[in-house]
Amino acid sequence: MSKDNSILEELTSKEYEHGWSVNYEADEAPIGLNEDIIRWISAKKEEPQWLLEWRLKAFRTWLTMTEPEWANVHYPKIDLQALRYYSAPKQIKKSKNLDEVDPELIAIYERLGISLNEQKRLQGIAVDAVLDSVSVATTFRGTLSKLGIVFCSFSEAVKEYPELIQKYLGSVVPMTDNYYAALNSAVFSDGSFCYIPKGVRCPMELSTYFRINAANTGQFERTLIVADDESYVSYLEGCTAPSRDENQLHAAVVEIYAGTHAQVKYSTVQNWYPGDKEGKGGIYNFVTKRGICAGDHSKISWTQVETGSAVTWKYPSCILKGDYSIGEFYSVAVTNNYQQADTGTKMIHIGKNTKSRIVSKGISAGKSQNSYRGQVQVMKRADNARNFSQCDSLLMGDRCGAHTFPYIDINNPSAKVEHEATTSKIGEDQIFYCNQRGIATEDAVALIVNGYAKEVLNQLPMEFAVEAQKLLALTLEGSVG
Amino acid sequence: MLSIKNLHASIEGNEILRGINLEVKAGEIHAIMGPNGSGKSTLASVLAGREEYEVTEGEVTFKGKDLLDLAPEDRAREGVFLAFQYPVEIPGVSSTNFLRTAVNQVREYRGLEPLDAVKFLTLMKEKMKLVEIDQKLLSRSLNEGFSGGEKKRNEIFQMAMLEPTLSILDETDSGLDIDALRIVSNGVNQLKSEKTATIVVTHYQRLLDYIVPDFVHVLYKGRIVKSGTKELAMELEEKGYDWIKEEVDSQATV
Ligand SMILES: Nc1ncnc2c1ncn2[C@@H]1O[C@H](COP(=O)(O)OP(=O)(O)OP(=O)(O)O)[C@@H](O)[C@H]1O
Ligand SMILES: [Mg+2]
Numbered sequence: 001m002s003k004d005n006s007i008l009e010e011l012t013s014k015e016y017e018h019g020w021s022v023n024y025e026a027d028e029a030p031i032g033l034n035e036d037i038i039r040w041i042s043a044k045k046e047e048p049q050w051l052l053e054w055r056l057k058a059f060r061t062w063l064t065m066t067e068p069e070w071a072n073v074h075y076p077k078i079d080l081q082a083l084r085y086y087s088a089p090k091q092i093k094k095s096k097n098l099d100e101v102d103p104e105l106i107a108i109y110e111r112l113g114i115s116l117n118e119q120k121r122l123q124g125i126a127v128d129a130v131l132d133s134v135s136v137a138t139t140f141r142g143t144l145s146k147l148g149i150v151f152c153s154f155s156e157a158v159k160e161y162p163e164l165i166q167k168y169l170g171s172v173v174p175m176t177d178n179y180y181a182a183l184n185s186a187v188f189s190d191g192s193f194c195y196i197p198k199g200v201r202c203p204m205e206l207s208t209y210f211r212i213n214a215a216n217t218g219q220f221e222r223t224l225i226v227a228d229d230e231s232y233v234s235y236l237e238g239c240t241a242p243s244r245d246e247n248q249l250h251a252a253v254v255e256i257y258a259g260t261h262a263q264v265k266y267s268t269v270q271n272w273y274p275g276d277k278e279g280k281g282g283i284y285n286f287v288t289k290r291g292i293c294a295g296d297h298s299k300i301s302w303t304q305v306e307t308g309s310a311v312t313w314k315y316p317s318c319i320l321k322g323d324y325s326i327g328e329f330y331s332v333a334v335t336n337n338y339q340q341a342d343t344g345t346k347m348i349h350i351g352k353n354t355k356s357r358i359v360s361k362g363i364s365a366g367k368s369q370n371s372y373r374g375q376v377q378v379m380k381r382a383d384n385a386r387n388f389s390q391c392d393s394l395l396m397g398d399r400c401g402a403h404t405f406p407y408i409d410i411n412n413p414s415a416k417v418e419h420e421a422t423t424s425k426i427g428e429d430q431i432f433y434c435n436q437r438g439i440a441t442e443d444a445v446a447l448i449v450n451g452y453a454k455e456v457l458n459q460l461p462m463e464f465a466v467e468a469q470k471l472l473a474l475t476l477e478g479s480v481g
Numbered sequence: 482m483l484s485i486k487n488l489h490a491s492i493e494g495n496e497i498l499r500g501i502n503l504e505v506k507a508g509e510i511h512a513i514m515g516p517n518g519s520g521k522s523t524l525a526s527v528l529a530g531r532e533e534y535e536v537t538e539g540e541v542t543f544k545g546k547d548l549l550d551l552a553p554e555d556r557a558r559e560g561v562f563l564a565f566q567y568p569v570e571i572p573g574v575s576s577t578n579f580l581r582t583a584v585n586q587v588r589e590y591r592g593l594e595p596l597d598a599v600k601f602l603t604l605m606k607e608k609m610k611l612v613e614i615d616q617k618l619l620s621r622s623l624n625e626g627f628s629g630g631e632k633k634r635n636e637i638f639q640m641a642m643l644e645p646t647l648s649i650l651d652e653t654d655s656g657l658d659i660d661a662l663r664i665v666s667n668g669v670n671q672l673k674s675e676k677t678a679t680i681v682v683t684h685y686q687r688l689l690d691y692i693v694p695d696f697v698h699v700l701y702k703g704r705i706v707k708s709g710t711k712e713l714a715m716e717l718e719e720k721g722y723d724w725i726k727e728e729v730d731s732q733a734t735v
Contacts, residue, residue, distance in 0.1 A: 428533075433569045435553035436529050436562075437583035437639065438590070447582060451573025451622065 016273055017474070019243030021213050022108055026132075029086035031216070035059065038186055041086050045155050045189075048162060058175040058185035065179045071342040072371040072403055073311050078249055078284065080218075085187045087214040088134040101137045109136070112240060114209050125205045125236070126151055130221055132214045133189035140204065150195040151206050154222055157193035164195055168226050172255035172292045172319070180251040180313075181288040184220045188253070191221035196231035198259075205234050205461055210252075212241035212272075212283070218249040225266070229259040229295060235266045236464055239308075241273040245281045247310060248273075252287045260295030260322065265303070267460050268316075269468050272308035274475075279338025279367075282310025289316035293325030293351075301328035302345065303459040305468040307475040310339060315373065317346035320354035320382075327356040330456040332468075334449075334475045335368030335400070344374035344405075349385035349415070358389040361453050364400035365476055371403040378415040385415045393423040394452055396445075396476065446473035482507045482678050483528075483548075483647055488539035490527045497523045499703035500539070505647070508675040512689055512714060513682045515700035516722045521682045522566050524700070525651045529563040530556050543647065558590035562645030564636035566652045566682075568624050576619040576635065577605065580642050587643060608641040612668040629656030637665050641672055648672075649680045654688040666691030686718040701729055 029040050038059055042052040067077070089105060106116050109129050116129060116137050126140035128151065135153030144151050150161060158165050175185035192208040212219050227233055241248065250272060258264050266289075275282025285308075291300035302316040318327025329345035347356035356376065364370040370393065378385045393402035404421050426448060434444030450457065450469050457465050483505040490498040497520045505511055513521055527534050528541065530553030541548040548556060571579065584604075585595040596604065609616065614634055624632050633653050640648055650669070654662055669692055673679060681692055689697075689711060697714045699707040701722070706729045707713065717725075 427569065429569050430571055432529075432531055432553060433565070433571070434579075434583075436557050436565075437579070437643065438554055438557040438587040439583050440554050440586065443582060443586065447574055447579065448571060451571055454573035 018240035021242035025090040061176040062182035073340040084217045087132045087217045128192040128208045148197040154191040180286040184253045188220045188222045198228040202233040207236035210239040223254040225256045227262040230261045237268045254289040256291030258298040263299045268304040270306045275310040285309035285312045287314040292319040296322040299326040303330040306333040312341040323351040330459045331360045332453040334363040335370045337366040339368040342371040346375040349378045349382040352383045355386045360391045362393040365396035369401045373405040375407040377409045387417045389419045391421045489537045510694045512694035512697045519700045520703045560646030564650040568632045570625040571623040686714045
């Protein structure tokens, strides 16, 4: 009728912004998955024997495990033997001196809007840039090391800080925790490591930017963050991938350790390629993220803005072991077209007077399926545990689905657990109200959705918040008409 | 400015407007009255472009343009403003943020530069005085948890910000206390000029003491069944609608 169809057409056909790829000569493992491949990866990375053993043990256990099927997602099984488990640009140098990094690789990140030049870069954010299976560069290492902060690629950490890695690797997410975590433990290629010493407040945001470039390659990275007693760090994670017709697997593991009075804030803006409008292609994002509040009065806060991926399976969790420790989970998960997301958190209260807070905002559009799955567990010893959960779902159109699966398991009578859930449709009357004031429909949707997600977006560091707002709007463009 | 000819509109197969004719010229104020359910809000919604209503017959021109052919946002940008009977809430979006988006999109349509933050805030301050609205209200989520009166006052504040040529006020007076009614009416009167026109939908003659109409129309069963001047409103206040209903219904059965 009065709506201009051509505008709608243009919007819905909008391309994924980071869908390009570049050609570089790659150093690749042969296709397939077996012990030899694992030995190949470990040798490539010049790893110590203990780590190879660790990988092999994970692999052998993994062989006995089966892919989880309880999540509310449906996709053709991935042939894990048809994937490549290591692919790295040949230009990668051993030396991680920034001026020696190949300009071609730097250019890839420039194009993604990530500057690896410390002078040009906004002060205040250090980046570890991971391309396919390797870390390309890590900025501000020097500045940070003056404070005793370690921020480097995982591979370097294995060489330079073996005792820390040996102590913490797999301590929060055991190698055999689940199918994908076990697979990751066997084949992980790179990732970031960060250690904040006792009493140090990290003066800048630390971040890892993951980029998949190679085809037919899985990305399996590991992030390990150790915040010693009374330290503080805010960590950011971003990611993108080329638009390809085949699905690609990304199975990461993130582990966080927080000592007494330590605080870790972990923020993600997940923008993996979501597949096209017909549901072809896209990343399978099967990720295990967990933090342990090991010390008393420690705090771990997860914030995630999930806009990409064809299928997401992800539950950033907190083990609240220390007394008075606090776990938080703030999430906005947006699905459009044929995307499927099954995401949420686990809050495990072990210590006394522990508190957790869950704020989950699901937004579904198109023919997508969006599930919140969250567990609150209060152990026997956890006197006075408190949890508050707020799970809201927003539906756009009537062909998408929103689902909520809360699991509550209380073993201590003093626990107070509150759960609130709402489901709403983006109101025709809200959009009309905006239209009547002169605001175009797509801007109205952006305004309404950003308002709806505000409580979560407010948790993000400034620079990320702006980025995230734009992404939300972009993901949902053309979903109302 | 606005010319409505034989307008018929229905929703879900029910015909609500059954042949409306109305001419509104620049500088005029028209009051529309009529019993509950007679179609007043429907008329306002159809003019503003609400898609649920299907226009089955008739035409509407606004400043020479075919109004029915324009998207709702373009009608707004052309200068049609509707103060809603029931303003909607938009959680998490402040009035300030909302209005800045609106004002700048309207300006863009009219070929004007967007207002920067400073200019925008200056404009806000100026218009806030006009309707005596509190800054605190504007930094809250739009209409969320606003009292009935606060919502209505906020509608008029938005009208002041957007400077429309045709304002349609749908029962803006209901829910306002006596002082607020005076303040809001004053605001409306100050915004009035030879170039603008106003349609006020109301149930009460009291509002018309403040916003004095040039014409009063009675809408009943989707038609304007009587038009007159301010005196008609007084007569309605005194006698109610029964005599009009009887007149119309007896004619219909003849
Ligand atoms: N979806 C619908 N299906 C059928 N009838 C509808 C629908 N929506 C509105 N109506 C009817 O249209 C008629 C006109 O409603 P409208 O809101 O325009 O009345 P009004 O004159 O503004 O009344 P009030 O003075 O109470 O505000 C009412 O009888 C109402 O019930
Ligand atoms: Mg009405």
